Amino acid sequence: MKENVPEWFSLSEELTSSVMKRISHAAQACELSVSVRSAPMLAHWFLLDSMLLANQASREGMHANALSLTRQCLEALSVIELGICGHRDAESTLEKWDNDSLSPGKLRTWLEQNVWGSYGSGLWKEPWATFMREFAAALQPYAHYCTKLAQWQVRLVPGSPQKNSDGGLTAIMEMRPRAYDPQKATRITLFHAILTYTLGRIWMANNQADAEFRANITRLGAALGKSRYLDGHQTNWGQQFWAMMWSTDGSTVLE
Structure with a gap:
C-alpha cells in the first residue's frame, strides 16, 4: 500500500468492480413481473452513472454538485435492494414504488x-x-440546494484554521467557481466507498458469498469505520457531512 493512501481507499478501488458486477448480475437475474423487472437494473445503471458524474464533478472542484448526485445514489440503492432481496412481498412493494x-x-x-x-x-x-437510517438522514439535506449544500462550494485555505491568542480559531475561505478542496474531494470518494460497501453487504445478505469476497468486504467496512473523517467513529451521522472538518491541530486533510 502506498504511503499516505488510506486503507479504505485502496480496498474500495480493489473491490468496486467485483461488487458492481455481482449487483449487476443480481439485478438482471431477479425473478419479478415484467412490469417491474427492469427497475433494479435501471436503478443500478443510474447509481453507476451518478457516481461517475459525481467523481468527475468533484475532481473539477464542483463538490456540491457531486454531493447532490451522491444523495441520489442512495435513492437508487433502495430500489436495487428491493429488487434483489428475495422477500415474498418485494415485488408488490416495488410495484407501489413504480x-x-x-x-x-x-x-x-x-x-x-x-x-x-x-x-x-x-x-x-x-x-x-x-x-x-442515519446514513440516509445525514444525506437528506443535500437533496435540494440549501445553505448546507452551498458550503460545499467554498474552499478551506490550507493552513487554515489557525489558533488565535484567545484560544479561538480563524478560518480563511476561498470563494470562486469550482474551488477545488482536496478534503472535500477525498470525502466524496469516502462516501462513494461507503455506498460500495453497502452494496457489497446487501449482496452478501441475499447471496452465497465466497470466503475471500466476504473477508474483503468486512475489511473494507472496518477500514471505513476507522477513517478520521467519520467524526468520532460513531453513529452521529449528522456530523459526517458537514462541509468543513479539521483536527484539533488545525489540519484539514486527514484520512
Whole structure:
C-alpha cells in the first residue's frame, strides 16, 4: 500500500468492480413481473452513472454538485435492494414504488421492517437499520440546494484554521467557481466507498458469498469505520457531512 493512501481507499478501488458486477448480475437475474423487472437494473445503471458524474464533478472542484448526485445514489440503492432481496412481498412493494404510491422514505421503512433485521451490524456495532437510517438522514439535506449544500462550494485555505491568542480559531475561505478542496474531494470518494460497501453487504445478505469476497468486504467496512473523517467513529451521522472538518491541530486533510 502506498504511503499516505488510506486503507479504505485502496480496498474500495480493489473491490468496486467485483461488487458492481455481482449487483449487476443480481439485478438482471431477479425473478419479478415484467412490469417491474427492469427497475433494479435501471436503478443500478443510474447509481453507476451518478457516481461517475459525481467523481468527475468533484475532481473539477464542483463538490456540491457531486454531493447532490451522491444523495441520489442512495435513492437508487433502495430500489436495487428491493429488487434483489428475495422477500415474498418485494415485488408488490416495488410495484407501489413504480406507481408513485410509495415514497423513497417509505421504501426504506419497508426495508427496515422486513429485510434489514438479518443484516447484522453497520460500520461499527450499531444495527444495520440504524446505520442505514442515519446514513440516509445525514444525506437528506443535500437533496435540494440549501445553505448546507452551498458550503460545499467554498474552499478551506490550507493552513487554515489557525489558533488565535484567545484560544479561538480563524478560518480563511476561498470563494470562486469550482474551488477545488482536496478534503472535500477525498470525502466524496469516502462516501462513494461507503455506498460500495453497502452494496457489497446487501449482496452478501441475499447471496452465497465466497470466503475471500466476504473477508474483503468486512475489511473494507472496518477500514471505513476507522477513517478520521467519520467524526468520532460513531453513529452521529449528522456530523459526517458537514462541509468543513479539521483536527484539533488545525489540519484539514486527514484520512
